[in-house]
Amino acid sequence: EPEVTQTPSHQVTQMGQEVILRCVPISNHLYFYWYRQILGQKVEFLVSFYNNEISEKSEIFDDQFSVERPDGSNFTLKIRSTKLEDSAMYFCASSATGGSGNTIYFGEGSWLTVV
Amino acid sequence: GESVGLHLPTLSVQEGDNSIINCAYSNSASDYFIWYKQESGKGPQFIIDIRSNMDKRQGQRVTVLLNKTVKHLSLQIAATQPGDSAVYFCAEIFSGGYNKLIFGAGTRLAVHP
Numbered sequence: 001e002p003e004v005t006q007t008p009s010h011q012v013t014q015m016g017q018e019v020i021l022r023c024v025p026i027s028n029h030l031y032f033y034w035y036r037q038i039l040g041q042k043v044e045f046l047v048s049f050y051n052n053e054i055s056e057k058s059e060i061f062d063d064q065f066s067v068e069r070p071d072g073s074n075f076t077l078k079i080r081s082t083k084l085e086d087s088a089m090y091f092c093a094s095s096a097t098g099g100s101g102n103t104i105y106f107g108e109g110s111w112l113t114v115v
Numbered sequence: 116g117e118s119v120g121l122h123l124p125t126l127s128v129q130e131g132d133n134s135i136i137n138c139a140y141s142n143s144a145s146d147y148f149i150w151y152k153q154e155s156g157k158g159p160q161f162i163i164d165i166r167s168n169m170d171k172r173q174g175q176r177v178t179v180l181l182n183k184t185v186k187h188l189s190l191q192i193a194a195t196q197p198g199d200s201a202v203y204f205c206a207e208i209f210s211g212g213y214n215k216l217i218f219g220a221g222t223r224l225a226v227h228p
Binding site: 004031033035041042043044045048056091095098099101102103104105106107108109 | 147149151156157158159160161164166204206214215216217218219220221
């Protein structure tokens with residue numbers, strides 16, 4: 001079964017450092033997303049991406065965050081200057097089309113620890 | 116406001132029993148609802164979904180019920196197995212929300228042999 005893959009599975013970084021989390025969405029999917037989950041809390045929407053541009057972003061997704069689809073297969077989340085509160089599990093997701101009723105598939109997540 | 120919440124944070128059941136996990140939502144503009152299962156250290160796994168024009172949808176051992184009158188969603192798992200132990204999240208999508216999922220807080224299901 002096709003799946004969303006993410007790397008790294010776990011990254012530890014110093015506060016203030018830049019981090020790039022990588023994702024390979026399901027190959028025929030057109031919509032891509034990043035969500036995050038702080039330990040013990042619910043999953044929160046960060047950003048959606050379609051046709052090489054951001055469709056929607058949450059309040060969490062401030063100027064420190066950016067997304068990119070550098071080639072035909074990868075989708076990345078960059079945090080420019082990490083803060084302690086950025087420590088969380090970051091999930092990439094994708095769906096074939098947009099709109100309600102289209103299943104969103106999640107990757108296994110990248111656990112980011114900022115020290 | 117925009118919120119999806121859960122009544123019970125933890126549910127313990129005996130293996131073989133049926134489980135019911137409940138969820139309340141507050142946005143009447145939501146038109147699509149999904150249940151996800153999350154095992155420890157893993158990403159949310161799609162279980163079943165339902166559109167707002169339906170009241171009930173059945174899958175393999177799972178049934179989702181939607182009551183729009185009271186804005187309530189439930190997930191029923193028949194003959195619960197140890198492998199069903201996980202955190203279950205309901206999520207909603209607002210009409211026109213670009214597939215932006217709003218997740219509830221989660222309910223932990225613990226299945227005892």
